[in-house]
Amino acid sequence: MSTLSVRNISVAFGGNKALSDVSFDVGPGQIFAIIGPNGAGKSTIFNAVSRIYDVATGSISFGSHDILALAPHQVVATGIARTFQNIELFDNATVLQNLLVGCHSRMSRNMLADFLFLPSVRRGELAARHRVEEILDLLDLQHLRGERVADLPYGARKNVELARALCADPKLLLLDEPASGLNPEETTDMAFWLKDIKEELGVTILMVEHDMNLVGRTADRVLALANGRVVAEGTIAEVQANPDVQAAYLGVTA
Amino acid sequence: MRTLFKTSYAFDINHLVDPGERARVGLLILLALGLPLLLSDYALSETMMFLCYAVAGLGLMVLTGFTGQVSFGHAAFLGIGGYAHTWFLMQGVPFLLSLPLAGLVAGAVGALLGRAASKMHGFYLAIATLAFAILMETVFGAAEPLTGGHMGIEVPPIALFGHVVESAWQSYYLYLAVLLFLVWGVANMNRSPSGRAMIALRDSETSAQSLGVNIARGKIVAFFISTFITGIAGALMAHQLMYLSPETFGLNESLKLLLMIVVGGLGTISGAIIGAVFVSFLPNAIEVLRGVLPAGIGEQVGLEPFLFGAIIAGFIIFEPDGLYGRWRKFRLFLETYPYYKRASAVRQKRYLKTGRFR
Numbered sequence: 001m002s003t004l005s006v007r008n009i010s011v012a013f014g015g016n017k018a019l020s021d022v023s024f025d026v027g028p029g030q031i032f033a034i035i036g037p038n039g040a041g042k043s044t045i046f047n048a049v050s051r052i053y054d055v056a057t058g059s060i061s062f063g064s065h066d067i068l069a070l071a072p073h074q075v076v077a078t079g080i081a082r083t084f085q086n087i088e089l090f091d092n093a094t095v096l097q098n099l100l101v102g103c104h105s106r107m108s109r110n111m112l113a114d115f116l117f118l119p120s121v122r123r124g125e126l127a128a129r130h131r132v133e134e135i136l137d138l139l140d141l142q143h144l145r146g147e148r149v150a151d152l153p154y155g156a157r158k159n160v161e162l163a164r165a166l167c168a169d170p171k172l173l174l175l176d177e178p179a180s181g182l183n184p185e186e187t188t189d190m191a192f193w194l195k196d197i198k199e200e201l202g203v204t205i206l207m208v209e210h211d212m213n214l215v216g217r218t219a220d221r222v223l224a225l226a227n228g229r230v231v232a233e234g235t236i237a238e239v240q241a242n243p244d245v246q247a248a249y250l251g252v253t254a
Numbered sequence: 255m256r257t258l259f260k261t262s263y264a265f266d267i268n269h270l271v272d273p274g275e276r277a278r279v280g281l282l283i284l285l286a287l288g289l290p291l292l293l294s295d296y297a298l299s300e301t302m303m304f305l306c307y308a309v310a311g312l313g314l315m316v317l318t319g320f321t322g323q324v325s326f327g328h329a330a331f332l333g334i335g336g337y338a339h340t341w342f343l344m345q346g347v348p349f350l351l352s353l354p355l356a357g358l359v360a361g362a363v364g365a366l367l368g369r370a371a372s373k374m375h376g377f378y379l380a381i382a383t384l385a386f387a388i389l390m391e392t393v394f395g396a397a398e399p400l401t402g403g404h405m406g407i408e409v410p411p412i413a414l415f416g417h418v419v420e421s422a423w424q425s426y427y428l429y430l431a432v433l434l435f436l437v438w439g440v441a442n443m444n445r446s447p448s449g450r451a452m453i454a455l456r457d458s459e460t461s462a463q464s465l466g467v468n469i470a471r472g473k474i475v476a477f478f479i480s481t482f483i484t485g486i487a488g489a490l491m492a493h494q495l496m497y498l499s500p501e502t503f504g505l506n507e508s509l510k511l512l513l514m515i516v517v518g519g520l521g522t523i524s525g526a527i528i529g530a531v532f533v534s535f536l537p538n539a540i541e542v543l544r545g546v547l548p549a550g551i552g553e554q555v556g557l558e559p560f561l562f563g564a565i566i567a568g569f570i571i572f573e574p575d576g577l578y579g580r581w582r583k584f585r586l587f588l589e590t591y592p593y594y595k596r597a598s599a600v601r602q603k604r605y606l607k608t609g610r611f612r
């Protein structure tokens with residue numbers, strides 16, 4: 001089992017310091033939540049882990065992998081999959097195709113073999129589809145498998161994106177605001193799924209979430225971020241009781 | 255509406271599982287096989303030109319329709335394929351070897367262009383491919399020893415196993431076989447990881463990358479496959495043209511290829527074929543139009559490119575799904591009559607996209 005450890009990372013956009021000296025560890029089997037006001041730098045942490053943004057200083061490792069030594073497309077092979085705050089699905093493809101791209105990192109691909117659809121490719125496809133069906137069942141998405149993503153309502157897209165990340169068979173799942181835009185009923189479903197994913201699939205979850213209700217129901221540990229700095233870390237009760245956190249949310253400079 | 259019950263994963267993997275679609279494609283292939291009995295040699299050679307355009311359109315579809323990388327210079331690859339094929343034939347390489355070799359030459363150049371273009375998007379890519387096409391036209395003109403320069407070069411006839419193919423129907427079947435093989439190959443890609451990686455790149459590079467798709471590699475592969483196929487189209491076309499000169503592969507031709515896939519419908523194989531039908535008959539229609547229009551307009555030299563441009567713009571504005579999209583809506587209308595509403599085919603936008611990465 002692997003631990004994600006983020007050590008002293010800083011990320012800057014021009015003169016704007018999005019993250020300064022942020023460190024934390026996410027142990028295996030945890031649901032770890034990052035909270036903080038808008039613009040705190042929460043998504044920037046995710047983008048640093050997925051190598052979309054370069055960090056100025058610090059290190060990130062997952063198990064024995066040095067994440068910062070990898071190219072963006074190599075991160076998923078270490079067992080880290082993610083979703084995006086603004087939903088980045090393949091809009092003009094079906095749900096099934098989206099999930100199959102989720103399996104991409106674990107499939108062998110060879111242009112010529114694919115062009116000729118050799119028997120090895122067919123075997124690979126069958127195996128991938130087997131995986132996809134399991135995830136469709138887990139998240140109750142069977143009825144949507146043939147739909148084009150562009151035709152789906154918002155809540156369904158969120159679930160499809162979660163499902164697509166699960167198809168990569170991750171050890172660690174990064175979820176950027178999994179409950180944003182969901183109605184209370186969908187949020188309750190999401191809370192159950194997160195627990196299922198953690199308990200049944202044994203996946204560690206690192207999530208950014210504004211919905212304190214969801215965080216309270218699921219998260220084992222919480223990290224509060226404000227202005228790119230860690231304000232507090234601990235259980236939800238500890239973090240909520242912290243005066244610095246309250247100050248950060250109310251806009252008082254602590 | 256008919257519902258298809260799926261009972262095994264093979265339903266999602268196999269081609270043409272829908273009986274109606276299978277019947278339609280089967281009929282079309284039968285019709286294509288029977289054409290030599292129905293058409294005169296002249297009409298048949300026009301049809302062969304259509305087959306060449308269908309292959310070329312398929313090639314551009316891979317790049318622009320499936321991978322989302324626009325190319326304003328694909329005629330350059332028709333040219334590379336055509337000239338390479340002619341050169342190989344003149345060196346005594348047999349036709350059946352020369353054809354794929356010509357494709358490979360075009361594909362290799364395409365892969366290089368793809369490598370250079372792998373970080374470009376939209377506008378910049380359009381300019382880069384445009385510049386490449388202009389450059390290639392100049393190269394074709396300047397490389398006299400290989401291409402015959404502006405004097406042009408004669409294309410040797412098709413010869414199979416040492417015998418020159420003389421009757422039109424024989425080469426027609428050859429062309430048809432090449433088209434069907436390439437369509438099958440591209441359809442195969444679409445149901446396997448390489449093809450899905452292309453679609454992923456088209457729709458969201460960021461998430462494609464986070465799922466393990468190597469953006470640069472994916473684009474190079476797309477460029478390679480696309481230009482390989484277009485190169486083969488160029489080689490086939492060379493025999494129809496019988497004489498190659500650089501102007502044949504100019505911007506007009508590139509525009510025509512783009513027009514074809516936009517009008518046919520971006521993102522589907524059928525779109526490339528339907529677009530080829532359209533483009534093959536457009537010149538005839540323009541000829542007719544020239545006669546009808548007042549002389550001042552009808553005799554304008556720029557009429558053809560103007561109409562091409564106008565039609566592309568019109569389709570992009572009014573019918574972005576192309577002719578194939580129109581046909582799908584029509585079928586939906588028939589299948590669901592009388593329940594069809596205009597809204598059934600309208601894409602539903604229920605949320606706003608903000609702050610996407612690109």
Ligand SMILES: Nc1ncnc2c1ncn2[C@@H]1O[C@H](COP(=O)(O)OP(=O)(O)OP(=O)(O)O)[C@@H](O)[C@H]1O
Nearest residue numbers: 013016018036037038039040041042043044045085
């Ligand atoms: N690509 C970028 N270029 C420039 N500045 C950026 C970029 N991405 C983020 N920032 C800046 O970094 C800071 C942190 O942004 P981030 O998206 O991480 O916030 P967040 O905590 O996820 O907020 P929210 O709750 O609104 O999602 C913000 O000030 C933002 O303007």
Ligand SMILES: [Mg+2]
Nearest residue numbers: 042043044085
């Ligand atoms: Mg954010």
